[in-house]
Amino acid sequence: MEQHKCDWSGVVCRGGKLPLQGYNTVLLFLALASIVFIFVWSTSTSLSSHGYETNKEMKKTSFEPSSIIRRPSSSGSCSCKAKTFNVTSAIEASKLSAIKKRRAEEYRKQLIRETTDLDVVLVNPSNSPLQYPSHGFTVEPLKMTFIPGLGVNAYGREVYKVSLCASHGVIAVDSAPHGQVMAQNQSIHIIATSVDDLNDLLAHVTYTSVVYLLKAGDLVHFTFEDHEAIFPVTIKKPTLPVLYDLGEDINSQVTIAVKTFLRYAELRYLIKTIRERYPDIRIIIADDSLTTEKVEGHNIYQYIMPPAQGWFAGRNLAISQVTTKYFLWVDDDFEFLKETSIEKFVEIMESVPELDVLGGSVDTNRFYFTLEQEEGADGEGGCLSRLHKYHKQLPGFENCVLVDGVVNFFLARTDSARRVGFDPKLNRVGHSEFFMDGLGRLLVASCSGLVVGHQPMHALSKYQKFRHPGKGDENMKLKLHYFKNHLKCVTF
Amino acid sequence: MEQHKCDWSGVVCRGGKLPLQGYNTVLLFLALASIVFIFVWSTSTSLSSHGYETNKEMKKTSFEPSSIIRRPSSSGSCSCKAKTFNVTSAIEASKLSAIKKRRAEEYRKQLIRETTDLDVVLVNPSNSPLQYPSHGFTVEPLKMTFIPGLGVNAYGREVYKVSLCASHGVIAVDSAPHGQVMAQNQSIHIIATSVDDLNDLLAHVTYTSVVYLLKAGDLVHFTFEDHEAIFPVTIKKPTLPVLYDLGEDINSQVTIAVKTFLRYAELRYLIKTIRERYPDIRIIIADDSLTTEKVEGHNIYQYIMPPAQGWFAGRNLAISQVTTKYFLWVDDDFEFLKETSIEKFVEIMESVPELDVLGGSVDTNRFYFTLEQEEGADGEGGCLSRLHKYHKQLPGFENCVLVDGVVNFFLARTDSARRVGFDPKLNRVGHSEFFMDGLGRLLVASCSGLVVGHQPMHALSKYQKFRHPGKGDENMKLKLHYFKNHLKCVTF
Helix, strand or coil, rough: CCCCCCCCCCCCCCCCCCCCCCCCCCCCCCCCCCCCCEECCCCHHHHCCCCEEEEEEEEHHHCCCEEEEEEEEEEEEEECCEEEEEEECCCCCCCHHHHHHHHHHHHHHHHHHHCCCCCEEEECCCCCCCCCCCEEEEEEECCCCCCCCCEEECCCCCEEEEEEEEECCCEHHHHHHCCCEEECCCCCEEEECCHHHHHHHHHCCEEECCCCCCEEEEEEEECCHHHHHHHEEECCCCCCCCCCCCCCCCCHHHEEEEEEEEHHHHHHHHHHHHHHHCCCCEEEEEECCCCCCCCCCCEEEEEEEECCCCCCHHHHHHHHCCCCCCEEEEEECCCCCCCCCHHHHHHHHCCCCCCCCCEEEECCCCEEEEEEECCCCCCCEEEEEECCCCCCCCCCCCCCEEEEEECCCCCHHHHHHHHHHCCCCCCCCHHHHHHHHHCCCCCCCEEEEEEEEECCCCCHHHHHHCCCCHHHHHHHHHHHEEEEEEHHEECC | CCCCCCCCCCCCCCCCCCCCCCCCCHHHHHHHHCEEEEEECCCHHCCCCCCCCCHHHHHHHHCCCCCHHHHHHHCCCCCCCCEEEEEHCCCCCCHHHHHHHHHHHHHHHHHHHCCCCCEEEEEECCCCCEEEECCCCCCCCCCCCCCCEEEECCCCCCEEEEEEEECCEEEEEEEEEECEEEECCEEEEEECCCCCHHHHHHEEEEEEEECCCCEEEEEEEECCEEEEEEEEEECCCCCCCCCCCCCCCCCHHHEEEECCCCCCCHHHHHHHHHHHHHHCCEEEEEECCCCCCCCCCCCCCEEEEECCCHHHHHHHHHHCCCCCCEEEEEEECCEECCCCHHHHHHHHHHHCCCCCEEEEECEEEEEEEEEEEECCCCCCEEEEEEEECCCCCCCCCCCCCECCCCCCEEEEEEHHHHCCCCCCCCCCCCCCHHHHCCCCCEEEEEEEEEEEECCCCCCCCCCHHHHCCCCHHHHHHHHHHHHHHEEEEECC
């Protein structure tokens, strides 16, 4: 979208350092330099971790004229430890250059979507007579809004002149009771003969964004004499709420979702054990078996896919059909035990509204993990490690921990899980991938005491032949990680 | 999650008004009041539009001690004009009270998910010796990070004492070369005997959040003598990139998605016209016909749903299976014309990375609309109006406008459309609902010149019998809007 730089030519808006004056009884004013630092973090870092170096360097430049300090675009290369999959080497050498180029271009466009002019650090000027909204001024696109909190706290001038200038919006004064207002490009200049008149005018200043985007930002420059300040404007289109009705019992709160392939005996047994405890709960089945059989029953919905279409394709299909706030994911060879309690899951999720996924245990297997990502050097891709640890205990729940991924038995918010999705490109292999795509997008916890059983495996079944992925599948997954997740290596 | 209020008891952190001193040759300092205004907007407004009243009221209180000004929790009731559906009256009177209560509770929990301590406006103190990062300081949960830009610009004291205090993080000093540092609760107090030593110490201050959330905020209080400032800390867990490979031609960029019900003749004809122009493009069919027929062919994937499962359920299923960056939505009774060009859609979308949906025309019908939402009074629900207008021209494309909804022939980013989703609760009726749920979440444009044809309708078909919704369906939709979108009326 178009961008106008804040144009200061011909306008009384100078940054500058006023001489520091020491403690002196004959001094009228202790006028101190007004400085604004803008630290611009290169946008290439904005998709991964933030970090600030020591601000020693900033200290050297403090109280000096406005300057832009650019942080180096990446802090250096990253490397994966131990059992690492070198993702880059999964790509055929002859294709690597073209793929890398496409990936860089896609990454660039993604950054355009995700960053705004507000991805900078602003440091206020000290000892400045300017008052302004340093944080939180938010407007809707194209809508005129009064700017709160503008003022000048200075005395003894014959004439007061201030300027305000924006890049993505128009600044105006709603009325001009006592004073002059001149508009020039995207700036206004206000002149008043008393500080009260000036502040009266400043109380009538409005901002109207000229960009129409869901999320954008602007930086307004506010100057008075040698003082300059910059404050942020958040431009945001409001969303319509999308809420789920929990209804009156577990059946209106949770749907059971399962993907099946060539395991009708196991699937039917699973359903039997579910129905013993939950006679009415909806069960959604995504089925890509080579030859399908009808699986019928009260409140059972079976969806037939093209044969062997795939594991994650089936998972994504199943959750696309859920109408309740939550779904419980189960594999087709699980079995509900006496202790299996969906209500326990819901209780925890409802107590912690920020949670998106809550994992339990399959038999005694309470698998969970965290994912640590590090940025790579320019264009290389990042490094991701899966670790068997947790971030911290879930506050208020001593049997629960906050993690990044869990076992394949979990309750999830339908909206959050759909927002991340199970990538239908993953045919036979996939587990962590959902949580990788969900990193930073899903708040995940794991609790003990939320159990389901696992039916014994039948060797020599048709399923087994398909189940174990070959090198081809693993390679396909790595190639996917290279591009999709902008990685160079993954440690499991 | 837990919340600790910033505890100032026993700590040298007082807000206060210093006497304003006029122009006077014998004055040593023009010490001016340091004030921080915190304007707390009630969280109940945060899910809909922002608005600021004139800051006249703020002007009266400027340059006075810290105060919290609460904006009234809603600006008043809203009403829908003209042809309005009173959503509330669609709910059975006997159930309304219980449903309203559940909705209020769900809304409350949604606000917890969506708001942080940073949903306030901060106004900086004027004429304050404090320097601090007024905007943009961002940290990862639980990770120690240096605070940039902290400083005190004051001279002539025997001793310099500052305090820093947070609510959701621990503040510490990395080292204490020359000075004293005392920690108390979530505050630190720094004492130094020269301003250079003080600023050296301030260059070593770190912040570590104690909350683990995907998105949170903290407000740090920074005090020196009678001066106090508050600056925001954004706590954000970084996301892993999720990118799509556009590959090398239209077939790797776009999938065609269609939902069909009892219209195999039309569907087969549509496919024929697609294949004449696009012999290899993937076509995904979601089929909930009462009796199904196999629809086969190169790169055609048919998914069989439970009979009459529903229109939006089918749409959500179809898009859940897309593996390309974009999908083109078509209805099963469209036909591709000579002029139908998917490449044109892609070209525009690729030029404007922020776009999510791009609509065309069906025959001569280039339907588009905007949606205007207004907040209602407490608990009532909001008002939504659908208007036949546009927001503004798409910059750089004179044949295109920015809107909120389009006709049923559009190209969409797969990830964005899945994030919003087609609500599977909508069986027979639904069009605007996708765009309603997408309001503020999808950037939508409509261009002329992107055309598809429409097959003539066959009267007396089985389809016709199902197609026209009864009062029951309309009522179901209104009840859904009441709860899901927290509305009281909708104008179409």
